[in-house]
Amino acid sequence: MPFGSTAEAVRAWVDGWVVSRGAAEPALQPWGFTVEVGTPKEVARHVLPAADEPTVRKIAENTTAAGVWLKTFVPPETLEAWLPCGWGLAGGPGFLMSTSLRATEPPPGLADGYRLRSWSRAGVTRVLIRAADGAFAARGQIAVTGRTAVVDQVETDGAHRRKGLGRVVMGTLAAAAAGEGATTAVLGATPEGRALYETAGWRVLAPLTGARRTAA
Incomplete structure (x- = not known):
């Protein structure tokens, strides 16, 4: 693949996404990145390149504000099983994809x-x-x-x-x-978008699943 690892692709995706959306610079965390997005529907997002259940539960249980998102690179059913009350899957199933330019x-x-x-x-x-x-x-x-x-x-x-x-x-x-x-591009795709991108030579690197804090 164009990237040396999925973690490298995730970092490139985060860096480009904040420029595209005009969000704040990513804040480095032990488990990944926090981005202040600054919209009513998405106040901030935590991006976990290598999510595991204890880390997801700790972040989710320590988050009380509605509108905070988690972005992980595990299948929806895996993330859903890790979420405590007040959290739900959001954004639909997705895929992290890349290609050479x-x-x-x-x-x-x-x-x-x-x-x-x-x-x-x-x-x-x-x-x-x-x-x-x-x-x-x-x-x-x-x-x-x-x-x-x-x-x-x-x-x-x-x-x-x-x-x-x-x-x-x-x-x-x-x-x-x-x-x-x-020389290399990356994106987050929906299932419908994936079909289009694969015809243009893009490859799936990992599932991309989001969750959102919805209630106290």
């Missing part, structure tokens, strides 16, 4: 009637595709942190799926990151 590989062409715009600001490149009538069709963004990049918030509107727009977004983002010197 190639600066010489052009993005695929866009279907007729659609138009694409991309722009970069504060280390993040964003891609927006609009339909012929100007409506939103698809989007995505990528944050470059040195030799690695993190793809984030890729979305295609339901009315515009199965037209190759997701591939265009991913190809455009990959080309932009490679042009900035990134």
